[in-house]
Amino acid sequence: MMNIAPARDTTSHLSAQELGNIDLYWRAANYLTVGQIYLLDNPLLRKPLKIEHVKPRLLGHWGTSPGLSFTYAHLNRVIRTMDANMIYVCGPGHGGPAMVANTYLEGSYSARYPGILRNEDGMRKLFRQFSFPGGIPSHAAPDVPGSIHEGGELGYSLSHAFGAAFDNPDLIVACVVGDGEAETGPLATAWHSNKFLNPQRDGAVLPILHLNGYKIANPTILARIPKEELRSLFVGYGYEPIFVEGDIPVLMHQLMASAMDEAMQKIRAIQENARHDYDAYAARPTWPMIILRSPKGWTGPKEVDGLKTEGFWRSHQLPLSGLADNPKHLKLLEDWLHSYRPEELFDAKGAPVAAITATTPQGARRMGCNPHANGGLLRTMLKMPDLASHSVEVLEPGTVKAESTKVMGAFLRDVMTANVDTRNFRIVGPDETASNRLQNVFEVTDRTWMASILPEDTNLGHNGRVMEILSEHTCQGWLEGYLLTGRHGFFSCYEAFVHIVDSMFNQHAKWLDTSRDIPWRQPIASLNYLLTSHVWHQDHNGFSHQDPGFIDVALNKKADIVRVYLPPDANTLLCTTEHVLQTWDRINIIVAGKPPLWQWLTLEQAKIHCREGLGVWHWASTENGGEPDVVMACAGDVPTLETLAAVSILKEHMPELNVRVVNVVDLMSLQPKERHPHGLSDAAFDAVFTDSKPVIFAYHGYPWTIHRLTYRRTNHDNFHVRGYNEEGTTTTAFDMTVLNELDRYHLVLSVIDKVPAARASGAKLAEMMKAKLLEHHDYIRAHGEDMPEILNWKWHSNASGEVG
Amino acid sequence: MMNIAPARDTTSHLSAQELGNIDLYWRAANYLTVGQIYLLDNPLLRKPLKIEHVKPRLLGHWGTSPGLSFTYAHLNRVIRTMDANMIYVCGPGHGGPAMVANTYLEGSYSARYPGILRNEDGMRKLFRQFSFPGGIPSHAAPDVPGSIHEGGELGYSLSHAFGAAFDNPDLIVACVVGDGEAETGPLATAWHSNKFLNPQRDGAVLPILHLNGYKIANPTILARIPKEELRSLFVGYGYEPIFVEGDIPVLMHQLMASAMDEAMQKIRAIQENARHDYDAYAARPTWPMIILRSPKGWTGPKEVDGLKTEGFWRSHQLPLSGLADNPKHLKLLEDWLHSYRPEELFDAKGAPVAAITATTPQGARRMGCNPHANGGLLRTMLKMPDLASHSVEVLEPGTVKAESTKVMGAFLRDVMTANVDTRNFRIVGPDETASNRLQNVFEVTDRTWMASILPEDTNLGHNGRVMEILSEHTCQGWLEGYLLTGRHGFFSCYEAFVHIVDSMFNQHAKWLDTSRDIPWRQPIASLNYLLTSHVWHQDHNGFSHQDPGFIDVALNKKADIVRVYLPPDANTLLCTTEHVLQTWDRINIIVAGKPPLWQWLTLEQAKIHCREGLGVWHWASTENGGEPDVVMACAGDVPTLETLAAVSILKEHMPELNVRVVNVVDLMSLQPKERHPHGLSDAAFDAVFTDSKPVIFAYHGYPWTIHRLTYRRTNHDNFHVRGYNEEGTTTTAFDMTVLNELDRYHLVLSVIDKVPAARASGAKLAEMMKAKLLEHHDYIRAHGEDMPEILNWKWHSNASGEVG
Secondary structure: OOOOOOOOOOOOOOOOHHHHHHHHHHHHHHHHHHHHHHHHOOOOOOOOOOHHEEEOOOOOOEEEEEEEHHHHHHHHHHHHHHOOEEEEEEEEEEHHHHHHHHHHOOOOHHHOOOOOOOHHHHHHHHHHEEEEOOOOOOOOOOOOOOOOOOOOOOHHHHHHHHHHOOOOOEEEEEEEEEOOOHHOOOHHHHHHHHHHHHOOOOOOOEEEEEOOOOOOEEEEEEEEOHHHHHHHHHHHHEEEEEEEEEEOHHHHHHHHHHHHHHHHHHHHHHHHHHHHHHHHHOOOOOEEEEEOOOOOOOOOOOOOOOEEEOOHHHOOOOOOHHHHOHHHHHHHHHHHHHHHHHHEOOOOOOOOOOHHHOOOOHHOOOOOOHHHHHHHHHHOOOOOOOOHOOOOOOOOOOOOEEEHHHHHHHHHHHHHHHOOOOOOEEEOOOOOOOOOOOOOHHHHHOOEOOOOOOOOOOEOOOOEEEEOOOOOHHHHHHHHHHOOOEEEEEEEEOOOHHHHHHHHHHHHHHHHHHOOOOOOOOEOOOEEEEEOOOOOOOOOOOOOHHHOOOOHHHOOOOHHHHHEOOOOOOHHHHHHHHHOOEOOOEEEEEEEEOOEOOOOOHHHHHHHHHHHHEEEEEOOOOOOOOOOEEEEEOOOOHHHHHHHHHHHHHHHHOOOEEEEEEEEOOOHHHHHHOOOOOEEOHHHHHHHHOOOOOOEEEEOOOOOOHHHOOOOOHHHHHHHEEEOOOOOOOOHHHHHHHHHHOOOOHHHOOOHHHHHHHHHOOOHHHHHHHHHHHHHHHHHHHHHOHHHHHHOOOOOOOOOOOOO | OOOOOOOOOOOOOOOHHHHHHHHHHHHHHHHHHHHHHHHHOOOOOOOOOOHHHOOOOOOOOOOOOHHHHHHHHHHHHHHHHHHHHEOOOOOOOHHHHHHHHHHHHHHHHHHOOOOOOOHHHHHHHHHHHHHHOOEEEOOOOOOOOOOOOOOOOOOHHHOOOOOHHHOOEEEEEEEEEEHHHOOHHHHHHHHHHHOOOOOOOOOOOEEEEOOEOOOOEEEEEHOOOOOOHHHHHHHHEEEEEEEOOOOHHHHHHHHHHHHHHHHHHHHHHHHHHHHHHHHHHHHHOOOOOOOOOOOOOOOOOOOOOOOOOOOOOOHOOOOOOOOHHHHHHHHHHHHHHHHOOHHEEEEEOOOOOOHHHHHHHHHHHOOOOHHHHHHOOOOOOOOOOHHHHHOOOOOOOOOOOOEEHHHHHHHHHHHHHHHHOOOEEEEHHHEEEEEEEEHHHHHOEEEEEEOOOOOOOEEOOOOOOOEEOOEEEEEEEHHHHHHHOOOEEEEEEEEEHHHHHHHHHHHHHHHHHHHOOOOOOOOOOOOOEEEEOOOOOOOOOOHHHOOOOOOHHOOOHHHHHEEOOOOOOHHHHHHHHHHHHOOOOEEEEOOOOEEEOOOOOHHHHHHHHHHHEEEOOOOOOOOOOOOOOEEEEEOOOHHHHHHHHHHHHHHHHHHHHHHEEEEOOOOHHHHHHHOOOOOOOHHHHHHHHHOOEEEEEEEEHHHHHHHHHOOOOOOOHHHHEEEEEEEEOOOOOHHHHHHHHOOHHHHHHHHHHHHHHHHHHHHHHHHHHHHHHHHHHHHHHHHHHOOHHHHHHOOOOOOOEEEO
């Protein structure tokens, strides 16, 4: 497989001097990589290598690094020769030491970390900190200049790269995809992102598939299929692959330089064409890509203990280990380091020689200093439309119905319009923008689509700003890439299926958490989710589409990163939407349903309610002064509806009962103040929830979530939470609440059971509620829809009003 | 795009009679599908259609159904003509009504549901139950005979199909992949499963990519790229695509019949070759696949309200709606139903006519009755090797170290050997079997690999039973398919990255939950996870690889489906492994680390401990009779180590303190008995955890998980839980515990803080602990590894032993 003769006549693309310099650079990068993995001291190897110069715990991944540095060197060349504006997305996350080495060589590392200069002392610190307690991790984590992609978890490099390229017409995103990562599902579908990239308006992505052949202990699929099959695969994905294959450095430099120039010329030609010739632009171009086949652990030890190492999986992590007990390996390490001839690479002080620095770009053209890779630098606040013009007029609570997400859709349409000039706002979602009732956005923009368009198609266009692909992974990856490069966006998703991106959420939350502590990283716009078509509204889909557990995944992350909002109606949803679009470095989760539901708050009331996070709804309560007999708490649109319906039954049948209605819109407000910045103080919490009265809490999700948030509160022992208990099927929203005992009748039964003042007089009402439940059960199975009194239920602020 | 003339000479493949019958069958299936979506009554349309015959809530998905039934009809033909053993995996989950219609026509539906016979009354019930409260959902859910794949969440059909085919040499799994689903990541990489299918030993998968062109409101990518690009993509994936394109039924029947015969002949030829000719078998074959391009909503209304409907996304769900207010639509529905000429399809009693039943296979050859699709029927218990021979000898607690997962690996090797003849056990994992220290399995089997093999490769082979692909989705999908067809398996995964399959876990848990209530579904083997390389052992990888939250996702599912085990040492891990491999209809999660750690229990002690789920470790406690001063509880290997280290410090410095050590191996035992079958009664719980003493609980995962499980227990207010708080980086396991305040020093400080008897005399010890923490902080940053007293720490059962 190796030692393949170059197929093209590309042996003299670089002059001898260019070739020499680029190889010097590459040797230096490799030397610095090995140094980071192994050395504590003696960084320039000016003394014989001793065991005390070697780290006691050896950690790190060599295998992928030389290929990454080889690519970096050649990207540097085209940046210089073409004055390209380029960033580098490093899919093989374990190539962290290589990315550090390259940014150190070009000077961006020292620019970010003035304590680590390009001299012997700086090099010692550079080596020491790697995978060292208190130091830096082994991935292209947020601390690495120029990184927007950590890559610890594999699969998202390419969708991140495309996200970065959208609306950045001058940017070229080089994206190295490892052949291990290429086996993941998210990466396998991300190749189709080329059907969404508009060469007129967007930048370019240059994918570099790096076939180094092995994962930890295994060959990779793409490295072990015939070359023609491989080519066919990428032609099928819509690319033109340029192959660079071999293992002899001088030949490979010529091949890579030629391939890079070819790819860059093709990209420029596509863009020129698209930007000056409408017909060309109307067709989706075939973008170039590079397939780089080079040995794993290239330039490392060829054999260790008689076993093949270079070009094999044994190079994945540490080709040499156990050095303290193995002087032979220590010697091999010394030989390996000397093979790069450090004395030719660094001057007396330990700085890279001029021939090396001559090969790197300058200033912000250095990939470690490109502002797109520190997107907060470029972020501008979104212009926000007037909220009032979108509000639902609510003269009395419960007198008008609205589809919350549709109201939000009109607001998002106007956000789109207000920011059309800056081209920094997009909506992503898996084919559900209209299904989720955000269709008003299509009045001002289309769905992005670069594949073929038929006359009957609606809302499809090359310039669309709504991105729909039936891959939650790709939606999330695009949006992350877009945000990380300084723009804004919104992800609308079916609630149950956002679990598909649990792990991507985790990684992004960790990225934000780490970034906040890195002084030079500027804040980026928050990642905003609308979770709709939620657990209570699955008439069509049933059990498999019912899962409100994403909130629980989110709550496991650092408190200050995450916000969870459960707006009970359209005006609170509007206020929440306006708010989250103006926040940064957070992940905001909004859960709201789409069918027409009763509206409760005016816009002004909604603003106050959202600001406070939770509050007593006095207009719904029947407090006759003093402490209430019971607190009816609710969070979520359907639980709010059922709570108010239960309260109206209580008003009718137990007018003497003092009921306090509390609605929670910001779930984080339930947490202790010390746990979360939105958390209420204990005193404020107790003032709302009392210190001893029963609290019947109707919650949107799994009930224990509320217990988890409140277990340290004074009155927690009296919290009785109803929520989703994994009882579900294809049925009405109301029947779903009955199955999970969150409906009005069960809530009234809970009050009778838990509230002493109600228990005494509640026997008759309890019988009535049980009868209602039976009646409902029979009715819905006979008629296929809810009883008229459910369908026609209305809130009556007057306690004497008719109640079903 | 439509009305494409057939490219091949395939106009007379079927005789006129065959053609007529197959079309009759297809019309009947379509009629029954429309009937399910729309009709409450008048099932045979023998009276004029009135609004009272129509369901009040219209739900369901028409668009994909005619293509699914078309495929079903043609699969039936090849089953009959070739006596094929075949099951049908229906990727487009919303095709539920089509799958019900087809199994009804072939008689398997009535065989499973004797109340729904093939007559007018049965048809009425069949129609009524669909998407009706108390009825059946709209997907190919567990209630559908012949289904092993619900498909509500898209992406997993193909990996399920391959999982079903492994080790089933006679089985052919037809798998319809929708072009919406094809956009998902998991599906996009599942095509590569052909590099793992051995034609000698395994069955075949016949993928049928169904391009009907549209998702909910959008075209699909694969339907909108040039045909040559599409062909190239699948050639690149390693298939030979056979195209069936058009919209004229008589032409399409001929085309499809010819394509099916061609595909089946190719499959048979590949298998013949592989099974009789070693050289052919050594090469990976190019399997056939069918690409079916047919209109969305084929045979439905062509236009509705002047808008294109057949062959467009408007057919996705309901082409007609609002019938009560729209007599025109009611008339359109009646015309549509009549277009299938029901009077030709069903006899006077409403049974399908003989010409239709003649086209279906008989008995267990019917896809709705194939036992492989009700895998529990075929499941045999695994033969288990002798546990004792694998146990670690523990003469005294804490006197010997072992790598838990390595011990488990040797046991799994022997499970492999014991069941080699029945070929019903496989291990899956994303390239981590060896990295997770299960390498002993390679003494008896290889990694499955059908791509090219080089001389230097190790443990790779065509007959391997370890399945490694760097796609957690594919691992999970393969294993689910394998289990659902009656076999056994094991998934070893990095703990953090199992979140990648959160949503697949959810769907499988829901499938099991539903299946348990379906009398004819036989129990299948449990899905067993080993989560290792866990949060506390990420020296190499750091923060991005630290997430113990999968347990929280799992706990949201129905209690009886899920088990979570945290074995503290190798012998408890062995007992747990033996147990879970003999369970059914569950998901078992085992969390265990791989580095060498101290061992605590003998095999006999481990057996008792695992049976009880949790228990007092008397040998570690210092109870001098009566109630303890403090309960030191622990769950997980690293928390157990730190707890015992803290106890040894307390023994040394506070010998008078009564400390009770409790270890929890089965997390579910903490739950109330009413919540979980493994839950302890309150009395038993209080006997262990006391009703009033401080409990310092060191837990493997997020601390609130313990609160969530115990908030109703008597002594909950005194539970102080330490766990992972999202503080992490690349450092030692011990430093990780320090960062999260779960280490021995913080635990001792907690005791001093929370235990009155310790607080009084604890000032000096507290100072010592704080000094140790500072010393640790400085030492690890200076030396890069832990202090000798940490590295060399040993448990001393004698309280006077030396303690660091």
